[in-house]
Amino acid sequence: MSKKVRIPTPLRKLTNNEELVEVNSATIGAAIDELQARFPGIAERLVDEKGEVRRFVNVYVNEEDIRFLQNRETVLKDGDEISIIPAIAGG
Amino acid sequence: MSEKNGFMKALKCRECGREYPLEATHVCEFDFGPLEVAYDYDRIKKTLTHEVIASRPKSMWRYRELLPIAGEPTIGKQVGFTPLVKADRLAKKLGIRELWIKNDAVNYPTLSFKDRVVSVALSRAKELGFTTVACASTGNLANSVAANAASAGLKAYVFIPSDLEQGKILNSLIYGANVIGIKGHYDEVNRLCAEIAGKFGWAFVNVNMRPYYAEGSKSMAYEIAEQLGWKLPDHTVVPMASGSLLTKIHKGYQELTKLGLVAQHDTHIHGAQATGCSPISVAQKAGLDFFKPVKPDTIAKSLAIGTPADGFYALKVMRETNAAADDVSDDEIRDAIKLLAETEGIFAETAGGVTVGVAKKLIASGKIPKDSSAVICVTGNGLKTLDAVNGYCGKPREIKPSLREFEALLAHEEKVNA
Numbered sequence: 166m167s168k169k170v171r172i173p174t175p176l177r178k179l180t181n182n183e184e185l186v187e188v189n190s191a192t193i194g195a196a197i198d199e200l201q202a203r204f205p206g207i208a209e210r211l212v213d214e215k216g217e218v219r220r221f222v223n224v225y226v227n228e229e230d231i232r233f234l235q236n237r238e239t240v241l242k243d244g245d246e247i248s249i250i251p252a253i254a255g256g
Numbered sequence: 257m258s259e260k261n262g263f264m265k266a267l268k269c270r271e272c273g274r275e276y277p278l279e280a281t282h283v284c285e286f287d288f289g290p291l292e293v294a295y296d297y298d299r300i301k302k303t304l305t306h307e308v309i310a311s312r313p314k315s316m317w318r319y320r321e322l323l324p325i326a327g328e329p330t331i332g333k334q335v336g337f338t339p340l341v342k343a344d345r346l347a348k349k350l351g352i353r354e355l356w357i358k359n360d361a362v363n364y365p366t367l368s369f370k371d372r373v374v375s376v377a378l379s380r381a382k383e384l385g386f387t388t389v390a391c392a393s394t395g396n397l398a399n400s401v402a403a404n405a406a407s408a409g410l411k412a413y414v415f416i417p418s419d420l421e422q423g424k425i426l427n428s429l430i431y432g433a434n435v436i437g438i439k440g441h442y443d444e445v446n447r448l449c450a451e452i453a454g455k456f457g458w459a460f461v462n463v464n465m466r467p468y469y470a471e472g473s474k475s476m477a478y479e480i481a482e483q484l485g486w487k488l489p490d491h492t493v494v495p496m497a498s499g500s501l502l503t504k505i506h507k508g509y510q511e512l513t514k515l516g517l518v519a520q521h522d523t524h525i526h527g528a529q530a531t532g533c534s535p536i537s538v539a540q541k542a543g544l545d546f547f548k549p550v551k552p553d554t555i556a557k558s559l560a561i562g563t564p565a566d567g568f569y570a571l572k573v574m575r576e577t578n579a580a581a582d583d584v585s586d587d588e589i590r591d592a593i594k595l596l597a598e599t600e601g602i603f604a605e606t607a608g609g610v611t612v613g614v615a616k617k618l619i620a621s622g623k624i625p626k627d628s629s630a631v632i633c634v635t636g637n638g639l640k641t642l643d644a645v646n647g648y649c650g651k652p653r654e655i656k657p658s659l660r661e662f663e664a665l666l667a668h669e670e671k672v673n674a
Binding site for chain 1: 271282283284285286287288289290443444447450451454546548549551563565568
């Protein structure tokens, strides 16, 4: 089994409107590279020049923010679900 | 309005400046930066004068050129223009020369500053043709969306953490809104709503309508300035959840200055958080320009956002206005709620306790100098968070309907207090 990535609306133009994409990488960082190989241009939307996840991008593994895990080094297991979500305002 | 988009020009990314059409969209496709409304200030300057404003009804819409709708407001026309209370008794307690309370605890119709943002978001949603509105909320926003949607005949879905105060839950249900309690904290509600918003064609006030919604907060700044006689205070203390209100009060002051409606003034905008959820104040005190997300644990549930979307910009505003941030514990929050109630007769919700408590700290430490003027923003009503103070403000003393018993009670108290 592989891992699933939920693609947010603003990025679906790059994934041919695919909402759910499967990846096989072992970490978040590798998964971003894998997405980039398949959908050129997607990595620069997610990470800055230094390779850090952009300020307004939140990445979750099974509903946990990767900043509470190991950021880019967060390890992925088969069946994990990854969500990429823009930061949103208060309430 | 002569032009199709009123005084708005475009949506613009705050990070890279790319422009987008004035639709229901909130994120730059390129870098995920938040989109913000850009205005035609040259045209606004020709229209909006002190006299024009003074001639209009006393609501937030007297500054409508600076609010992001194309035509006239259709929802929440009576919102805003809440009292700015000269708080002399509290000033004396805190040891400051001039103190004001901007009292949005009595905002119309749902007793919090959220009526401002919702009035804008729903008026704009109607312009864009939506019939269902929604929000992710810590309570006050849900109340306001539910009430204002009901008044306009719009269908409403409000998403809240399921452990909210009873008062805040009932205050959404009563209007017939669809209230969905999520088993998780606000940041989880937020994440789910971002996913729902991408799937359903609804106007999510703080997701796809966010650029319009957030601008409503500026009206608090305009009112403060007008009510002070068209001048800016030396200091403003603002509660921070996502950090949006603080950045919009700053923007409001800047716009008034740019339009020549107030004189240029060195004004400082301070941020207040609860210690149990203080990612922004912790970063500010450490001199950082970024924050670390936290898992909230505080009685100030309306401020319990561990991943504040505007935290980065709030830190920037505090740096640029040479201001401070601080945070207060649950006990300090309750004490501050009582202090405000006992000195000024204003019953604020927990967020108001946070703001008053932090103002007290900033004055005591000299970060707000004693010989200056300050405004404290109270954003919600204590009647909605009764759970937080229940058991902390004593109990009524019960007696029989007998004059003798009452006299005995008074005599006893005089002895105790002597």
